Amino acid sequence: MKEIFVERNGSTLRIAIKRNNKLKECYIEEDSKEPFPGEIYKGVVKNIIPGIKCAFIDIGHKENCYMYIDRKFKNTGIKKGDEILVEVVKEAIGKKGPKVTTAVSIPGRYCVLNTLDNDVTFSKKITDEDLIAYIKNGLDKPKDIGLMIRTNASKVTVDMINKEVAYLYNIFEDIDRKVKYSLKPGLLYKAGGILxxxxxxxxxxxxxxxxxxxVEDYEEIESYIANAKDANVFLELHNEEIGLFQYYGIENEILKxxxxxxxLNCGGYIIIEKTEAMYTIDVNSGKNIKGESMRKTAFITNIQAAEEIANQIRLRNLSGIILVDFIDMKDEEDKGKVLNKLKDGFxxxxxxxxxxxxxxxxLVQIARKRVGKLIEEYMDEPCSCCKGRGKRLKLSYINLLxxxxxERIKESNNIKHIYIELNTVYEKHVKDDIISFIKEIEALDLAVYLNFFNGEEYYKVEPLLFSNQLENLKMYKIYG
Incomplete structure (x- = not known):
């Protein structure tokens, strides 16, 4: 059974997906007002660099976006000052602005509308020629757009597909009107984000x-389910005081x-490291002694590692070049099984x-397209204590935890006083603005006692229930 957990806290949306009670995917999105993949903008060409075949586009954001110039995108004729329609395909990374394209598309459940051509193409997973002919013959497609028929279309009638085509085309026409009548570059369409x-x-x-x-997310999901006739979904609104991720034990899994x-279950382990150019994953046998021989030990470790590596890449949203160093194997059949196990994970x-x-x-090389940020980019920040050579958990993430x-403590105790211990690496930041800290942890109705400590842990929270506790800790009271 598949479970999807949608937790919104303020401007942060987190989605976790479990299959058979094992965490398989995790997504985080912050409402930072930054351009997000899938969003469509009106842009103005600010500069063109022929040497690198790249154009820089103003979309009304603080930084210009960049766009590759290529015949396949039908954008080789653009000139400085042109107004164009673009879609964000990559978020900004460091000082590098967002990447955009003129290959604008509007995704639906059964098809994707695209603006570069007027062809009809099919998902590679749709191989039934009779089905392809059935859809093509019954498809009611406007002449000025192209369509890519998605895998889900094979599970519904052509009438359902046509209803979605009409819905997507209305969105396209609305975008087209906004492009013509808006005076400045800016956002025209949001694709619904990760949800x-x-x-x-x-x-x-x-x-x-x-x-x-x-409640708003619940209603949006409920509305979507009502129109997704091929989906088998049970929806539940989480009303507990304890956070959704905390309640179902997902919080600790994300921190891991x-x-x-x-x-690995066999006693081996994998090490994931990031370098300037790529990720490296090293497979080690560790305490694995299950094999009757070196060959068997290597194979058992590698086969389990292959499954876990695919899982970790998807969970962490690793991208770019990923180099895996498996334990040496001589047997080609063993190598084939390990490689197939790795491929199965994707x-x-x-x-x-x-x-x-x-x-x-x-060595096995994996190349994965970058879509969205790494999970660690939402959770970690440079550590000032080691002059940027290391990372620490973001204070905003600590505040959420x-x-x-x-909330969990309030559920079981009628408390008025709370004691918090926080790692000293956050001391200056918190002391500079105590009220903001109290607001972020939603403790304005409590008396808060705060102490800082050195150690590997990041924080600790305890209720204060007895008068002697309040007396002993009164020097740490910062609020209430």
């Missing part, structure tokens, strides 16, 4: 349960994604991933 993408891509005929802690070492992955064969050094812990 919209999850609903389109993850709801299917498999029995799925969706939990949401926000910050660890570079991941244990079958349901919507992000384009290419896995190359073993090299002579038992503390808030959830306070």
């Amino acid at each position: 919209g993408r999850i609903l389109r891509d993850k709801l299917d005929e498999e029995t799925t349960k969706v939990y949401a802690n926000n 994604l910050r660890n570079n070492k991941v244990q 079958i349901e992955d919507k992000i384009k991933t290419v896995i190359y064969p073993f090299t002579e050094l038992n 503390i808030k959830n812990e306070i």
Whole structure:
């Protein structure tokens, strides 16, 4: 059974997906007003650099976007000052602005409308020629747009597909009107963010349960389910005081994604490291003594590692070049089984991933398209204590965890006083603005006692129930 957990806290939306009670995917989105993949903008060409075949586009954001010039995008004729329609395909990274394209598309559940051509194409997973002919013959497609028929279309009638085509085309016409009449560059269409993408891509005929802690998200999901005739979904509104992720034990699983070492059931482990150019994953046998021989030990470790590596790449949203150093294997059949296990882990992955064969050094190269940020980018920030050479958990993320812990304590105790211990790396930041800290942990109705400590842990939260506790800790009282 598949479970989808949708938790919204203020400006942060987090979505976790479990299959058979194992965390498989995790997404985080912050309402930062930054351009987000899938959004469509009116842009103005500010500069063109022929040497690198790149144009820089003003979309009304603080930084110009960049766009590659290529015949396949039909944008080789653009000139400085031109007004164009563009879609964001990559978020800004560091000092590099967002990447945009003129290959504008509007995704639906059964098809994707695109503006570069007027062809009808089909998902590679739709191979039934009779079905393709049935859809083509019954398709009511406007002449000025193209359509890519998605896999889900094979599970519904052509009438359902045509209803969605009409809906998407209305959106396109609305965007086209805005382009013509808007005077400045700016946002024209939001694609629904990660919630919209999850609903389109993850709801299917498999029995799925969706939990949401926000009424507006619940209603949006409910409305979507009502029109998704091929989806088998049970929806539940989470009304508990304890946060959704905390209640179902997801919080701790997400925090584990910050660890570079991941244990395998056989006793082996993998180490995930980031370099300037790529990610490297090292496979180690560790305490694995199950094999009757070195060959068997290596194979058992590698086969389990292959499954976990695919899982970790998807969970952490790793992208670019990923180099895996498996334990040496001589047998070609064993190598084939390990490679197939690795590929199996990406079958349901919507992000384009290419896995190359073993090299002579038992290395496997994975190339994965970047879509959205890494999970660690939402959770971590540079650590000032080590002059930027290391990272620490973001204070905003710590505040979210503390808030959830306070809600959990409130559920079981009628408390008025709360004691918090926080790692000293956050001391200056918190002391500079105590009231903001109190607001973020939603403790304005409590008396708050705060102490700082050195150690590997980040925080601790306890209720103060007795008068002697209040007396002993009164020097730490900061609010209330």
